[in-house]
Amino acid sequence: MKTFLRVASATLLISSSTAGLTGCSISSIGDVWIITDGGDLFDKAFNQQVLEGAQEFTDNFNKNRTIIGKFPGDEIWQSQKMRCRWIISRDNDVSTLQNNYNLAAFAGAKTIVLAGFHHLEALTPKIQNFYKALGIRFILVDAQLENPIDVASLTYSAEQSGFLAGLAGAIWLVANHEAYDSNGLKMSTFGGLPAQTIVSYMMGYYWGVYYFNNFRTNNDLLKMVNDLRPNTNPMSSSDFTSKYKISFDKIAKQFTGGFESGTKDSKSITSQLIDGNREDIVMPVAGAQTIDLLSTIKNSSINRNAKVIGVDVDQTKQYDYAKNTFLTSALKGIHASVSNWLWYAFNLNYDKSVVQPLNDASKYFDGTKPQVSLGKGYTGISDNDAINLIYQNLVSASYELLAQKVTAAFNILSNDLATNSSSSKWEDAWQTKIDDKELKYKPKF
Template sequence: MKFKQLTQLTVTIAALCVAAGASAATPKLAIVYDAGGKFDKSFNQSAFEGAERFKKETGIAYMEAQASSDTQAEQMLRNLARKQMDLIAAIGFSQTQAVQKVAKEFPKVHFVLIDSIAKGDNVNSVLFREEEGSYLVGVAAALSSKTKKIGFVGGMDIPLIRTFNCGYAQGAKAANPKTENFSNMVGTTSAAWNNPAKGAELARAQFDRGVDVVFAVAGGSGMGTLQTAKEKGKLAIGVDSNQNYIHPGTMLTSMVKHVDTAIYDSFMQMKNGTWKAGVTYKGLKEGGVDWVVDKDNRKVVSPEVEKKVNEAKTNIINGKIKVHDYRTTSTCPV
């Protein structure tokens, strides 16, 4: 009888150990999108796609929330932290202060912040070398422009968006020194990411000045820029996600920023127990940024343009071309 009871006890302990192991490998995950919204066809959507890829491969679900303001972001992060999440992904620089504050309050909860640096032993900050990817599409724009006038429509006027513009201008000038770059920002608040009418207005004004290729780095506002390019018969360049499919034949290319990979990797690292705090940089060499040639823009990218852009890509990766990062000096060399 005692032997039978002992055997049952052993089986019970073993079952509990298995359950504990399964729990350790099944992290509680969450993601907080910024004001651009989950389906902005750009930055936030890329993050969502990375989380969905993780979910599909592992069967592990995650919680979602969207912050429409900095104050709301802090509240959402804190509410999720109280639910004892293992990892919370905060999408966008606007959540920097909120992450730093909440991470300090909940040292056992881990955070990954996209596009900015927040201090904390439980925070991994992921930064991209946007200037490198923007340089490539700048080369493509200059070589594809017939007027030698290219444009840039940014969302919120912040160093990050100026970094895109500076890299774009550097690539364009390298490809053709006579290229002119006309640039405008939608606004100075988070509302700048959700104003497609303004994005369209700025693009229209640039086209009236002779611009025939425009790079939209404006979240939801950029949708207005891309639509106007189509209506005017001009070329447009998408950002963050591959946006070539939005207006096939009008889209010259997209400067993709693999936020999806960053989120997927962070979730997987948490699952596998390899997640680490610190700062992670992702450029061309790391596969963090790139340009896109696919079925939707194949007809508007000439073999010469593709060759030149890929040469520039190789030279950036091997160090022969150094692209200036606007954020290091708050100035652009061109």
């Protein structure tokens, strides 16, 4: 507790003061610093996963200081401990973020972990070169730079998680169709900002529902439906193949324009989906606006049975009071990836509790190694009570292969949009390109 208070106090001091640090450099012993792009660091979600990954690295590093201190150039760790510190940015303005990089650097940062895609605009080539000259590396979480200069861009094949989550939701909905038949079976999603990292989840989710609707002859799907139904009332093969097709609803405005809860657009979209369209399952890729969706469901007079699929982390832990509303969550391995890449940042490899020097660590940061989205091992769905009986089947190799086919389609779309500078390109792609009639971007199931 004392350690936490000391770190929190240091963070408060640094966050509230910019004067006096630019004139002289505080001696660095190679600390790890986390800088958010807005929002709470202790959110039990994305930002906290970044923090916990960094803390895991720090703990394991300090347990191995005796060994690490014997490596050439690392002798200092015999007498010094690694520390993890942070700055909670008050907003995502470029000047705010760049100022916070400056503060962390002068306060002793060796590696700066940047949480969130708003850092993209702040990490200009000039900024990257400046910190490279200082010997500081960045790890950018959930965003990708085209030509990184000592920056590791961690992105995730979220479309794979979205696919598995959409498929899980579809199976659950048909297994429980009696409670939802009156308005048809309906699934939808919405996002905060129309960005690549958001749309990837939504695209995978779309194709998960599509796969369920169009591959009914797959007996494995019927088995999973019946695994979730009472043994006394299994669904017949003929009923399964001819009935209960799920409608996937796209609405005219599917992005709220941000991630803060309680906004006019967030309330409008959640109200439309729950009370207007009467969606049975919704996946919000919208940060704290998940709260608005949960509130709309709770207060609805006509659709209180609606269910939610979370993102990034197991959101039953984030919203324990509504855990029965969540079927599962589409996951990103944020914690594990941050911990692993921090070892690389210090030119080390950590595998099965064994630490070794990593002579070619620079390839993870200088762009010589393609920084592709992290798939297997960093994506998946949470094993919640609602889908527990079919969870192992869904994460098996056969469905992982289908999820990889979604990634292949998503990569084609991403490459086509790479040179498009329009601010609405991902919103347009969601509305027009992610559709089963657009064969070029359709997974080859």
